[in-house]
Amino acid sequence: xxxxxxxxxxxxxxxxxxxxxxxxxxxxxxxxxxxxxxxxxxxxxxxxxxxxxxxxxxxxxxxxxxxxxxxxxxxxxxxxxxxxxxxxxxxxxxxxxxxxxxxxxxxxxxxxxxxxxxxxxxxxxxxxxxx
Numbered sequence: 001x002x003x004x005x006x007x008x009x010x011x012x013x014x015x016x017x018x019x020x021x022x023x024x025x026x027x028x029x030x031x032x033x034x035x036x037x038x039x040x041x042x043x044x045x046x047x048x049x050x051x052x053x054x055x056x057x058x059x060x061x062x063x064x065x066x067x068x069x070x071x072x073x074x075x076x077x078x079x080x081x082x083x084x085x086x087x088x089x090x091x092x093x094x095x096x097x098x099x100x101x102x103x104x105x106x107x108x109x110x111x112x113x114x115x116x117x118x119x120x121x122x123x124x125x126x127x128x129x130x131x
Contacts, residue, residue: 004117005080006040006099012123016091019067019123021099022081036105038080041068044097044123065090065097097123 006023013019021040043066067084080103086092103115 004119006119010121012125018085020083036103037072038103039070040082040101065092
């Protein structure tokens with residue numbers, strides 16, 4: 001697949017604690033109508049204002065924010081969507097974040113089938129319609 005099933009522009013809440021991750025539900029076999037469970041993880045690296053470690057005793061750099069979640073989709077629609085809240089009272093910043101998503105479904109023969117997508121997406125808290 002040329003593009004992952006994750007949109008490049010994602011909605012960030014005004015308080016910067018929640019990201020709405022979404023993407024098209026297509027190209028899944030055996031059928032685009034089969035139910036699926038979607039898992040997603042969003043991470044944003046430390047900003048430029050963090051202190052660079054100067055010795056092995058300094059704490060490891062950590063992500064500025066991270067969030068994860070899952071949802072079951074009965075596949076009645078064409079888009080999956082998860083609202084993910086930053087862990088550990090973190091906050092996301094408008095800008096780039098890395099998104100990993102996986103869909104899990106079953107084949108007609110009952111075998112587990114997984115799909116994995118990842119991409120850099122831009123988080124925006126701007127009002128208005130995302131396009």
